[in-house]
Amino acid sequence: MSKPHNATTFVDTVQQRTTPAERAYDNLQEVDHLGRAYQRSANSSAAQYRTLTGQAQPEAEEPEGAELLVDSDTPDDSWLKADIVDWLNEHEGVEANTGMTKADLLAMVEQVLTTE
Numbered sequence: 001m002s003k004p005h006n007a008t009t010f011v012d013t014v015q016q017r018t019t020p021a022e023r024a025y026d027n028l029q030e031v032d033h034l035g036r037a038y039q040r041s042a043n044s045s046a047a048q049y050r051t052l053t054g055q056a057q058p059e060a061e062e063p064e065g066a067e068l069l070v071d072s073d074t075p076d077d078s079w080l081k082a083d084i085v086d087w088l089n090e091h092e093g094v095e096a097n098t099g100m101t102k103a104d105l106l107a108m109v110e111q112v113l114t115t116e
Contacts, residue, residue: 075109077102084109 049055075084081098084105088096091112096105 074113075106077106081105088112 075087079087081100081102084102085096085098085100088094088105088108094108094112096108100108
């Protein structure tokens with residue numbers, strides 16, 4: 001005769017078949033997930049607090065060597081789109097935005113350079 005199915009007995013047998021390392025890894029994954037959720041919540045709360053109190057967002061620090069990102073006076077393919085847009089908007093009669101493709105922005109740079 002077979003015994004009737006018992007959920008508690010089944011759980012106990014599964015726990016006996018898993019190693020402590022597997023259970024520790026599962027616990028680590030859960031703690032990591034909860035930690036990320038807590039961090040997102042904390043960041044959101046801090047942003048809401050700064051908005052409500054009228055405090056400015058903290059200034060982002062430039063990474064070391066950031067001045068090397070734009071190493072020439074003329075935009076080229078190595079420049080960031082935002083830097084190309086800034087360069088173009090410094091010239092009168094040129095309106096560029098970051099919604100444009102990098103190829104379009106570089107074409108506008110060529111037009112500006114040929115008209116100068």
